[in-house]
Amino acid sequence: NAGVTQTPKFRILKIGQSMTLQCAQDMNHNYMYWYRQDPGMGLKLIYYSVGAGITDKGEVPNGYNVSRSTTEDFPLRLELAAPSQTSVYFCASTPEEYYGYTFGSGTRLTVV
Amino acid sequence: AQTVTQSQPEMSVQEAETVTLSCTYDTSESDYYLFWYKQPPSRQMILVIRQEAYKQQNATENRFSVNFQKAAKSFSLKISDSQLGDAAMYFCAYRRAGANSKLTFGKGITLSVRP
Numbered sequence: 001n002a003g004v005t006q007t008p009k010f011r012i013l014k015i016g017q018s019m020t021l022q023c024a025q026d027m028n029h030n031y032m033y034w035y036r037q038d039p040g041m042g043l044k045l046i047y048y049s050v051g052a053g054i055t056d057k058g059e060v061p062n063g064y065n066v067s068r069s070t071t072e073d074f075p076l077r078l079e080l081a082a083p084s085q086t087s088v089y090f091c092a093s094t095p096e097e098y099y100g101y102t103f104g105s106g107t108r109l110t111v112v
Numbered sequence: 113a114q115t116v117t118q119s120q121p122e123m124s125v126q127e128a129e130t131v132t133l134s135c136t137y138d139t140s141e142s143d144y145y146l147f148w149y150k151q152p153p154s155r156q157m158i159l160v161i162r163q164e165a166y167k168q169q170n171a172t173e174n175r176f177s178v179n180f181q182k183a184a185k186s187f188s189l190k191i192s193d194s195q196l197g198d199a200a201m202y203f204c205a206y207r208r209a210g211a212n213s214k215l216t217f218g219k220g221i222t223l224s225v226r227p
Binding site for chain 1: 116121145147149154155156157158159162164203207209210211212213214215216217218219220
């Protein structure tokens, strides 16, 4: 049982480039989330999804986009990368709101 | 909006001793869930313990236990018999009950364990 799988684990982007962070879960969880973690700031919610075809903005959505065409996959798209998007990105999922999240192993992104 | 506060950025404990990590939160809700997550240097986020607000009994998971004070909006984590593998960053998190609720995290506390 793989849980939540994130790819890539590391990436360096140049300013203005675009990329997609992949997230897949094999637990049939309805709820999926993208967080970013900055030093000393905890985790901030970027986008979330309560099921296939349904997405909504979190606390810090600017500069990002998501889609949820299947229950399993929840990719995060960065358009026109900026240095402020240098961070560690986590994808997470949960079957119901009263459970804790299962997290992926994270993607460390550096924009130079 | 709900907020989660971890006021201590760092703590240190001697191996085999007990340490308590503090967390307070602000909410107007009566039904919610509280969590502690551990993030070791591997970066993986690991759920340590979970507390349901409607339960008065404090949650316990082996060497980890919580002191949940609902009226004071306090949720501290006690680690007994500390081990070197407990060294990590610990995050407190809150989630209200109900649909479309999301976890709100504190800023975290870095715990070091002295051998």
